[in-house]
Amino acid sequence: MPLDKLFATPIFHVDLPEPARVLIEHQYNEAKEAIEMNLNEGTWCDNIRTTFVSGENDFIERYNLFGLETFTSPVVKYFHDELFKSGEVKLFESWINYQGKHQHQRQHTHHGSIISAVYYLKTNGNDGNITFHPPVSGMELKDPSGDEWTYSMVSYPPKEGRLFVFPSWVPHSVGDNMTDDTRISIAMNYR
């Protein structure tokens, strides 16, 4: 009997190699003082600190974090080619998030973008999982058993140096940071 697995949701993650992580951290440290003077609070009714300002999200360009773009764009290209087979996407938005104690991000999508990515610059691994939710409403199942047919959400712990790539329309959220450390991540949108 044929079984069609329809409407799959691709979520890709990769750990960047050590030289990439060192370069990105070096470029971040060079700009750290200027970045931290430009953090905003309450941008999305969430309580994290971020450089996000609608229509002005040129974080990588503004603070010379080109190392991150150098390593992220080929991964996004691979992901895009696997999904769409033709055409191309380019980085058009990037911003940094500082998530301190008791801070979180509510469920959201990245409207106006095709592929999104997030890179974990600083994390202790316990400062809030990223959770992906079903992109189709009505999929919230009462008894998730943890397989591809029944789960109603999937969470991944953050890991320093790890890059997640996912379609921008996939709803996602970030859990409360219950630790005393501030987690730092950089988000990127491609279209």
Ligand SMILES: [Fe+2]
């Ligand atoms: Fe997001």
